Amino acid sequence: MSAPIRVRFAPSPTGYLHVGGARTALFNWLYARKNGGKFILRIEDTDQARNTPAAMAAILDGLRWLGLDWDEGPEAGGDFGPYFQSQRKAIYDAYLAKLEAAGRVYTEDNGAVRFNFSRQPITVPDLVCGQVVFAATEEPDMTVRRPDGSYIFHFVNVVDDIEMQITHVMRGEDHLSNTWKHIDLFHAFGKECPTYVHIPLILNPSGSKMSKRDEGASVESYQRAGYLPEAIFNYLCLLGWTPRSDKEKLDSSTLTELFNPAEIHSHNARFDMAKCQWFNAHYLREMEPAALLREALPILRDEAGLTIDDEALAARAIQSVKEKITHLAELPEWVHYFFHEDYPMQPDVMAKLTAKPENKSLLEAAAVALGEASDLSEHGAHAAVEAAAGKLGVKPGAMMPLLRFALSGQSRGPGVTLIIELLGKQRTLARIARTLALLPA
């Protein structure tokens, strides 16, 4: 019986939650959940000057949004705390004393403490990259404590992994080149190193490391744009790992079941926003109407500034366009005209309206028919338009687009007759009349 699996995500609160970091957290989480292990969140805030409360909040919030709950860490507690490195100085001091006792550190004139590398070849056991051998180093000894008494990443990272009994270190491949230093430290403490799983990096479309300037680099940007966490979760899993399934769209419990760190790729992957959006679009379509409404309302009201009194109307309007959009931020432009009368006539719409002189009479005929109809449900409206068109010897298809232009100011959208049903007779007729007035006689 081997020790229970304990993995950790150890961000430093110096910026927003990066998609690369989120994916690292995700893989750790999947591994813990798959094996009944513990997923630990440890905050590496040793660099006082660069930490910010806002960054801290963004990280916790982003993780929660993705559904990555931690078993130990900030706000969760646990038996291996504190989970902020800034609060673990006593532990680090004690570990430094061990190194001093073993004669593995020395103090510089300015007070900085350096660790004596063993200068032996060191092999990193990595589940993804195999046994990676590093020759005896010629680098200068590594600083582990600053003159002000604060500790350096490599040191605290190892100490905490020992103290928190971490069994698997799953992190970005950018750490691979430094891992021998960590192993040297583990050995100096008389410990075996954990199993390493270095995950390939997520690159931007042009092939370099994703940075804050790149579209979609921060998890927060997805939250803001109305992406669904399930979709981001799903897409991120597919960057650097291929689940053994004939489908790509997989929910979190399936992904958990399928997850196997040994299958993680060893090559970097580029982020593809189009595919990310494809996932989101599909999750959007499958969302429960009530849930979709709940997510959409704040965007419609707060972001787009729309006044929505009739939520039942909003619900139907949203349903009518949900398969046309990729993410919720696109929603307002598709439905705003349901909620106010001063919607703009888009340029292409006016051009199409005035392109043919007969458009005006077609629209007038439609207005008359709709005005006379007693039933303006989707079905009734369709019958009315069909009859009006028939009377003029044209197809309904000649009339529908004109109605769409008049009723929405747009050249695309839900079915015209559905728009009529949702708008109701009064608003429908008023909109047509107003449009007619814009057209030359």
Added chain:
RNA sequence: GACCCCUUCGUCUAGCGGUUAGGACACGUCCCUUUCACGGAUGCGACAGGAGUUCGAUUCUCCUAGGGGUCGCCA
């Protein structure tokens, strides 16, 4: 510069010595259709290069090239 990781369609990838090199996204065409989408059908499109090993290399080895990463009193 040294060291480490990597290299299949534009992108994400399957492949684990013998395949018409498969799928997804994107893109093109067609169908459906009052628009935009969805859906269906179909097409375009890849093994970085060179040596080996082998009866046979996308697959194994080496070299070159290219990409990424690391060499901090950042994490």
